[in-house]
Amino acid sequence: MKSKNIYSKILRCQKCFLHKPLCICEDIQRLLYANKIKFHFVIHRKEWITTSNTARIVAMTLSNKEIYTFADGNPHEHLDLNKLPNDPNKTVIMFPLTGLEIDVDVDKKNLSENAKINTENITDIIVPDGNWNNTKRMAKKLHIAIKAPFITLKSDRLSKYRLRKQPDLKFLSTFEAVVQAIKFFEEDVSKSHIENLFDLFDKFVDRSLWVNGRILEQDLKYPLDKTAKQFFPNKIIHL
Numbered sequence: 377m378k379s380k381n382i383y384s385k386i387l388r389c390q391k392c393f394l395h396k397p398l399c400i401c402e403d404i405q406r407l408l409y410a411n412k413i414k415f416h417f418v419i420h421r422k423e424w425i426t427t428s429n430t431a432r433i434v435a436m437t438l439s440n441k442e443i444y445t446f447a448d449g450n451p452h453e454h455l456d457l458n459k460l461p462n463d464p465n466k467t468v469i470m471f472p473l474t475g476l477e478i479d480v481d482v483d484k485k486n487l488s489e490n491a492k493i494n495t496e497n498i499t500d501i502i503v504p505d506g507n508w509n510n511t512k513r514m515a516k517k518l519h520i521a522i523k524a525p526f527i528t529l530k531s532d533r534l535s536k537y538r539l540r541k542q543p544d545l546k547f548l549s550t551f552e553a554v555v556q557a558i559k560f561f562e563e564d565v566s567k568s569h570i571e572n573l574f575d576l577f578d579k580f581v582d583r584s585l586w587v588n589g590r591i592l593e594q595d596l597k598y599p600l601d602k603t604a605k606q607f608f609p610n611k612i613i614h615l
């Protein structure tokens with residue numbers, strides 16, 4: 377409780393939702409990327425306000441995107457499905473349900489003919505985001521509404537998202553999945569940009585764990601500067 381009282385006095389950044397001394401928005405700004413394929417983030421109403429949400433963070437690194445709130449049952453907050461792209465030949469829903477499976481570690485030239493034909497015309501990617509059950513429900517509803525197929529991006533990467541329990545390490549967080557999509561779909565993206573995005577993700581996880589008292593200072597990959605430290609003098613680690 378003691379540590380909670382200390383934190384409650386420190387304001388959170390209104391963009392990245394981390395406490396202001398830990399804010400990563402400058403890093404995010406540096407990585408702003410002019411993506412050609414448009415990302416449409418459909419974020420569950422309950423998910424949007426959580427501090428551990430990764431869709432909000434990765435969306436800030438993309439200049440070509442739209443963000444919608446999914447709140448079925450509440451027409452005032454729920455997205456207008458008519459605003460989503462409506463050409464099912466050019467749009468995919470990124471979610472691991474039956475559909476096209478793409479291995480992002482395979483060179484595009486070596487993809488199967490089916491995968492080549494189905495990915496080269498894609499202009500829009502819809503990314504449903506919420507907890508596992510909500511996202512599954514949302515993905516199905518979006519599929520029924522706009523007829524776009526599902527796409528699953530496979531890779532050898534194991535998730536480094538440690539803020540919530542996941543059913544399997546192969547289930548990537550939305551941030552990691554979107555970076556894999558950028559790596560696969562964006563022709564001009566550099567290898568270093570992809571690495572920088574994953575570094576940003578690690579920093580976000582690092583700092584969120586620190587706020588929750590779930591990581592020791594010496595285990596932080598991105599050390600805190602003096603300003604950040606002076607705001608956290610009595611941190612209690614609950615391991």
Ligand SMILES: [Zn+2]
Pocket residue numbers: 389390391392393394399400401
């Ligand atoms: Zn921030």
